[in-house]
Every structure is written in structure tokens, then in C-alpha cells.
Amino acid sequence: MGLEQKLGNMGIVTTTLENVVNWSRANAMWPMLFGLACCAIEMMGAQASNYDLSRFGMELMRPSPRQSDLMIVAGRVSRKMAPVLRRLYDQMPAPKWVVSMGDCASCGGVYNNYAIVQGVDEIVPVDVYVAGCPPRPEALIHGIMTLHEKVKAEKLKEWA
């Protein structure tokens, strides 16, 4: 936030503020409704009643990038989809994170050919890779929990 830049590091005050801000960011992270392929069905399974992503503050899957903080790339990204994915990432507001769900998004997975981008980290900076083809809903939730740890350890300056 701008306040820290002006006041600099004030020990107790800013760290507690940092914890509060990171805690609120981690626990109210709205994913973007961005299902591509088979992993999207497992993501919907994770969102639905059995595995229930809303226990982790992800009640809403916001379709528009303006209101979402987390982009879960669920599925294989083809060459034709790459610029769309990059534009959606750019249109998301500042504190944003990317979870690349599934092998196809993380490294091209089963498809090593002309049509698939070999790993989404060629297009967008990825925070957490979730392995599996498709990863079980528990694996996705585990990936999201690791993302929460990462967010809780972030410094405010990163997004300031």
C-alpha cells in the first residue's frame, strides 16, 4: 500500500498490518471462472458440494477478470488460446496469483506437439503448479492451501 512506502518499516505496526492484509487476501481469494478442458470438470467438482472450495473463502467463481484475484488455469492451453489467456491475466487487478492446474497447464503434459503451449509459465508467471491429469479435487485444494501459505508470507512491498 502507499502508506508503507511513506512510513517505511515500523516494526510492530506494519508487520501486524501486513499479517492482517495477507490474512484477508489469502482467505477471501476469488478465482476466475476459467475452465479450459478436463481439469475444469475436476475444478467444478472441487467447487461443488462434495469438496466445497467455499470452505477456503472461494465461494464465488467470478467470470470477469476485473473482480477476480486468482486465475486457475484448468486445462490445456492451445496456441490459439495463449494470447487470450495473457490478455485476461493483464486485465486482472493488482494482487493476483496464478495456479496452473494439471499437467497440461504446468508442462504440456501428455501433449508434446505443435498445438499446445508447453507449460503456462511461458505466458503468465505461475505461483503454484498442481500435478495430476486431472488432479483430484483434494490435490487442487492442497495446491490452494500452499498458495495461501505463500500469500501469508508475502511482503506488502511486493504489491505496493
Place this chain on the structure above:
Amino acid sequence: MSLQQVEITSEELRHLVSNRAIEGETVLLNMGPQHPSTHGVLRLLLELDGEIVVNCIPDIGFLHTGIEKNIEAKTYEKAEVMTDRLDYLNTMGNNLVYCLAVEKLVDLDVPARAQAVRVIFTELQRISSHLVWLGTAALDLAAMSVFLYCFRERERILDVMEMCSGQRMMTTYFRPGGLWRDLPPEFEDAVRGILNDFPKRIDEYEGLLTNNPIFIDRTKGIGKLSVADGIAWGVTGPSLRGSGLAYDLRKEEPYSGYEQYEFDVATADGGDVYTRYLVRMEEMRQSLRIVKQALDKLPSGPFRSNNRKFVPPPRAELGTSMEAVIHHFKLWTEGFPAPKESVYVPVESPRGELGVLLEGDGGPKPYRCYWRTPSFVNLQVLPLLSKGVFVADLVAIIGSIDIVLGDADR
């Protein structure tokens, strides 16, 4: 006078869009790849006059994975992994049609038990695919609770699949010549549990939606598809059966032992979104009937043919017989050669006719494997159905023709 010059992004679209759009009277809008109700990455270039859809140009290819090219680079047994990800709601159906094509190409026999288990799993997969369709289609029409109910039920079917093949969705459980492994002992009562719970569940969904006035207003008389148009445009599956034609490949060209089970083909005439919904709900009940009959008459016996030229021997034999080791080694390293022949095998997937044109060239790798996928063909009807319709109804129509983009883009 031209209100304002609308600059069309790609020049080729100019002849597709009416000149009202170019003068700026109608709005050109992308209902694009990232949209909550396009059931995947389908892009529709809509020409809107206010809320009315004047013209709708589908643009697919955002999920093109080059599966057909990749299959040509793998041996017959290994290429089956590719087939799971095509229509990711009907993975068992893709495996089935690929195995049937390979078996027809190398004319490999399949034991009766394997055929019956294949029928059971394909029908269970059909129910789970219809559940996902029902969930998302009702979600598009704002029936949130149906989505949660459907996925709760679907988990039970995924548990059965995981119990047998170890994977919830991408099972690759069928192999050319039969099954990968035999059924575990708990399979029987797990499927029995599903069989006597599901009819009540389907009544629950029908209670929620069938006589719901809002649902009826949103779906009745919208997206009319006549039988003649359906056949001319090659539409198959529930979308065509919703228009009143009882055309079901499981009855027309029975495969994998379907002729032993009696079930009736769910049809309803009217051809709009509502009848397609009724057809799919009825189809779920029929699938339950088939699974019940197949489970009652499940024959015992080998689960995979022991034709050593194509089917690797069971591991127990490797310790004892030398030929088994030779077969095992040859099959897993190089694969079995297929004759220079081509076969076309159509199968009834939850979306329509799913066909594989498989061509061998004497080598261990498929020379050409063309997938005739129903979503690719059924999607062509969208512009025809969506002339002069509200945008909200277009959402209902997309939901009713039940497209899966992995299926359409291959």
C-alpha cells in the same frame, strides 16, 4: 448516413456480417472463449440488435490439441491414452470406440465378460455426462441447486470408476481385446447401490425442473430444430431425438453386445430446448435399465482375449513360459503390427454419433485416426437455431445441444 465506422478486426468477417453491423446499427459483440455459459472455450461472434441475436458466428479451435497428429506418433496400445482427453465427459466412450476400431482392424476377439463390463461402464459414463450437462445447463438458467445435486451424484459414479481403474475420469480401462484388469469384488454392490438410489435422485431433479414455470418459460418453444434440418446438418444424438426421430446407434448398429439388452430409445417431439431436456432425463433412466440387465447377466470368464499376438500375457505367466516373455517384450516395446486396412466404427456417445476412422499401414503405429465427434457437427446448427432469439435464450440453446469443446476441437 453511417453512424460510426465499426472497424472489423479481421477483414474476412466482412462478408459474414450484414452491412447493418458495418454501419454501426447493430452491435458486434464477442461472446468469447472466457464466458460462463459457453460450456468451455467456444467463441461466438454475435451481431446484436439490442437484445435480439441477428447473427451468430461460432469460432472454435481454442482447445485444439492436435490429438489426431499425436496418435499417429504412438503405437496402438499407447495411443489409447490420448483418446481419454478428447470428450472428457465421456472418457469410457472414447476408449470403447477406439478399442472397437482397433479390434475390427486386427479382428481381435473380445470375451463376453469384457463386452458386458464395457456396456456397464459406457452407460454409467453416459449418466455422469448427462449429470454434468444437467448441472451446467440448469446453472445457466440460474438453477444453482441442481448443479450442486448433480455433482454430488456424479461423485458416486466416479468412485466406481476409480475403484476399477484407479483414475476418476481418465480411466483408459478398456484395452484392445477386453479390459485392463478384472473387476474388484466390491464392484457389484457399489453399482447395486447406485442402481437403487439413482431413480429417486432423477425424480428429485425432475421435481425441481420439469414442471417449474420459470424453467418452462425459459425453454419451451426456443431453439426449434426440425428433423429435416437436423439430418441435413448431420445432428445426431439427444439433440436429434428431441425432434422426434428415434435414431440411436445402440439400436441401429448394435456393438459390444447391446442387442442383448432391451431398452427403448428416448424421444420426444417438439424439437426445442425443453424436449431435449426431457430426452436426456429419460435417457438416464434407460441407461440405468441397461446397467441393471448387464449386471444381472454378467458372465464370468476371461476379462481379456488370450490372443498372444496382440494381448500381452498376464504377469504370472512371465515367470514360467519363455514365449510369454517374448510376447510381453515384443508387445510392450514395439507394439503389434496392423494390416494395411481402414475401418470406420460409429458408436452412440451421450452427445451423438462418435465415429473413428482408423487406418493401419502394416506398422505398429496408426497411420490415420480421424475422430468424427458429435460436438463438432452439432455446433454447426447453432447459427440456425439462434436467429432472432434473445441473448438469454441463446444461452439456453447452447446448453441444450450439450457441446464439449475438447470433443469439438480435437
Place this chain on the structure above:
Amino acid sequence: MQLDSTLNAIVSDLETAFGAKPGEFRGRARVIVAPERIVEVARTLRDKHGFDMLAALSAVDYWPQREPRFHVVYEFKAVAKKLRLEIRVPLNGDEPELDSVTSVFPNANWHERELWDMFGLKIKNHPDLRRILMPEDWVGHPLRKDYPLGYEEVQFSFNFEDIDKRKPRPKD
């Protein structure tokens, strides 16, 4: 699919009318038709013989073999009579031409766009011949046999560094 009686009659009728050669090609009964006669064959099949659905339309590339390099495969289905017929059209050379059957079967529109996109077969008088599966500015036709698979070397520990240098990074 052996030729049963009704199919025999249809095939022989095609043979007399359009010089189509029924042939055992790779173990299956099918009809080979010359490229310029395909539209009339499709029309008579639909009107005269009741093949009212074009189930599938695709192509096969026999690359080193120059003379008929491509085979365009038409799968016709008579819904009422429960009959299936496969028609193959051999095309020569690298940039072959083919007439479009969208006038007879409207659902051939996307199939033929896919033929152009994947095999580079130019389809004459097609309503709007654009790429359907690949991006608009893609070069080359992927499903041709001489088109590489686009295989990227897999990153293991021994070749991690030099691949890491070449790996494209997201530019902010």
C-alpha cells in the same frame, strides 16, 4: 462392411452413371470417385438413394506416394434405410483442388474448412474458407505427413540448463 444386395444396386448404379469404381480398398467395400464428379454423386446419393446424412468427411495423406497423395473420405448414412457408404476421392499433387459439397450437404461447411486448415486442400466455391482449428495467422497444415509433430525436448536434470535458457519467459 460387406456389400449387401441393396448397397450393391446403389454402387453399380453409381458406377454406370459416374464411372465410379467400386473397389476393395484395404479390406473394405467402398467407392472411388473422380474429384470433379463428387458433387453429382453426392446429389444423386441424397436424392435418389436416400443417403440424407453426411456422417463424416475427412482426408488421409499418403505422403511419399505422389500420384494420389490425398484421399478425401466421405461417410454417407441413409438414416431411414439404415445404410452406410464410404466414398473416397483420390487427389494428386501437393496443392489439390476439390469442389465443395455444401450445396448438397450444408454440414460439410466446417468439415471442408477443417480439410483446408489441416491438409491444405483448396475447396472451390465454399461459402467462407477460413482456418477453423488453428489461429488465423498459422503457417503450414499440421495433419500433413511432412509436417513435423512439433515435439519439444523434455527438460530433465542433465539438459536442464540449456533448455532453461531457450524457454520463453512471460514478458510483463
Place this chain on the structure above:
Amino acid sequence: MLQDYLPIAVLIALSTIFAVLVVVIGHLLGPKRPTPRKTAPYESGMKPIGPGTRRMPVRFYLIAVLFILFDIEVVFFLPWAVVFRQLGLFGLIEMFVFIVILLVGYVYAWKKGALEWD
């Protein structure tokens, strides 16, 4: 008599102050980095065709006006419903007349086809 309206005044003041405070602090302190790609209009991931703010047909405006009109009518119901008991028959007739007047307007709009879309 004015005393018992004090809590409502305090409530209104606090809520407006809080709302204004949040917006102003967010505006002042929040980092603003408008890149051209971020501020481009969002059209489900594709390059937008034409400008973001385009000419909208007049029917949208017509529907909006009709909605506001009948929404205000409902707003007048609320205070009436609170004191409905004390007003007795007079209140009922008064509100009935009010509703009939607006009903005439509604039927007129309906017959003129303002509610039909095309």
C-alpha cells in the same frame, strides 16, 4: 419530539462518513498502475470490436424508466405499510386510489407495446 429521530440521523451520518472514507482512502492511497492492456475494455478475452461505449438501442432506456417508475411506487408502500393499522379504512382507500392511478399508467404502457422488445 425531535429527540426520537436522533438515532436515525446518527445512523445516516455514520454510514455516509464510513462509505465516503473507504472510497477516498482507497482512491488516495491505493497504487494506480493503468497499463493500456489493463484498461482496454474486457470482451471475454478477445480484442474488443469497436469502442467500449457504443450506441445502445433506445429500448434499454425505456425499460429502465419503466422500472424506476414502478419502483418508486413500491417505495411509497413502505411507510404506508408501517402505519397501516392506525390509518384504518381511510388509509386503505387512499392507497387503493394511488394504486389505481399507477395501474392505468401500467396498462397504457402495456397496450402501447412498451414492454414488448422488438
